[in-house]
Amino acid sequence: MSEADPRAASDARTPPVAVWQILEKLRGRDLTDWRLAEVKGRASVEARNLNNGIPFGWYPIDLSADLAKGEVKPLHYFAKDLAMWRGEDGQVRVVDAYCRHLGAHMGHGGKVNGNLLECPFHAWRYDGNEGVVKEIPYARAIPPQVKRKCVRTWHVVEVNRWIWVWYHPEDADPLWEVAALPEATDPDWTDYEVHEWNVWGSLQNMAENGVDFAHFKYIHGTADVPQGDLRWGEWGRGADVKAKMGTPMGEVDGLISYDTMGPGQSWTRFTGISETLMIACLTPVSEDHVHARFCFTQPKAQAEGPMGRLAKGLIRDICKQFDQDKVVWDRQKFERSPIICDGDGPIPQFRKFYSRFYAQQD
Template identity: 25%
Template sequence: MNRMDPMDPTTRPGAAPPHHGWYLLAFDSELTEEITPLAIGGHRLIAVREDDRIRVLDADCPHRGAHLGHGARREGDCLVCPFHGKRIALGDRSRTWSVREHPVLRWGEAVFARLGDHPDGDRGFERAVKAWAQEFPLVKAVTLPVAVAPEYVVENAFDPDHFKAVHGVPGTRGMAARPGDAGELVIEGEFLMQTSPWQDARRLEEVRWEAVRTGKVRWDFKPRFHARAFSPAVVVTEFGPAHEMQVIVTGSVPTADGGCLARVAIGVRAAQRAALPALIAGSEKALGEDKVVWEHLNPYARPRYDARDAPVLAFRAFCADFAAAATAAAVEAVDAAEVTR
């Protein structure tokens, strides 16, 4: 995942090439202009607004590499390059000058984009979003720059022990990883808690004092945890009992400096909308706690995994599969280019 992609002129020296697959690229509120410059690592992109539609395309003019997100103007289904005035078609590869268009999914306030056309790139995400979107519209919770490799952000869902050590969750049970039906990676289990965090403050205090008085802790609240990673950069978690379930989407977009931009979005049913401010505040707190750990990791330390790290290792293998596919595609493209010379 850290080698340059020689087939991709939008990948800049010094930046790790992005994997194929889905990214939580932006929130709708971040795309305020008709043409917005974006990036995934060294891969430069633009988002183009067309009324309620958002299109995501490569940003580099194919003529001399000018960034179409800085100074280009829209004319029909083309952008006029700010450098030499060439008309660059949007996604129409039959035209002499054009830029590649990438698949986009919108789910509430979140805008997802998928890089590459690898057949395994979707991993069932588009179908899953259709199932979630109407009942659980996403709202923006957190956007946070983090100085850590982007895969760590999604890996957290597959690291059960960190929930207790970092976030103070009393315990977990199950939390086993397995492949999903569409090639995504799934982890599921339970959190062990004394009572629901959505209870009123008086009830929470009563439960704590009961544990102190009796010397016994009762795990009366066992919310379901069910997370699905659809790429190394996007994981969707269903959390809580069926009647008050929340959907949490965590994403990471690599930045050119080797870090990433972490994003969290939350979806709840209409009846639970009043809980959103507390859920958003909880997400901000949790991501801040993670950031402290992430930004003080030693990236050169050799890990010594044990049996409890099995879900983490499953996620790392999942990431490696994406990296292998990207590398194979790059090599194939270079070979094809050599033949045409």
């Protein structure tokens, strides 16, 4: 196919966009390292207008299978150090990490004692539901200050084979539930294929991408600007986006149907090339750092059958598109008063909707 061939622009596997120049030589381990490496020299949170706070909602923090009974893990999300453990009863609990005694980080070296978290320094044992110290093995009496709630406890649920915590800067109770997706636990669908990124930008800029229809052509190389039928709910939103998709056998009509529940749970169903569910697990580490994990599952009959190569190719292409977006997000500023034109998509409507997830609004 010649460089001037007009069909070239219709094949999304060969993006004719500037960001690809940054990515075209990255393969294998180099690409994986780039996805996770810190971006040096980026502008400050204040200079990029990212100091709006972290939106509240349910956020995924770990795969359920990656936390064994009796295991303790340190975490750092929402600009906070946390300790997570699975008790002998199988329940996951999360508390703020630092012991009220002498400040040890209980996620590093702490251990499970029954269902309690034992501090590694002096074995003070915390209840993860009440946030109190239940036992001090060497003391005759527990100080009254820690017999009442003394550490923050976090609301935790396990849904779609993930552990989720509810974040709210004022520690308010959850306002909605995590949406359960039937494919995530369907034995006829594959186990998760997980891909991971660190994005050095804001969760809101990333979310706004979903209603920015024009960028699909100029960042991802789609044949045209896709049109979307939008859905707006109280805490969730979604869209059905029709787009031409390039394949080795030519263009096919594709449907990309995505939904969100709050700022931390997003899922997309792809049809046209291979039926695919992508669960996007997006968790803010700080105001300018998002830990992103994509979990893909597909019908085993497709993924392991004659169409398996196309199914795998679709996953690679979705990840490639996220790579392309990341090049922009890593240095993107939040424009508080953007100049919008008629082809941009419903960005003002999106911003009005998204503002509900900030506890303190201007």
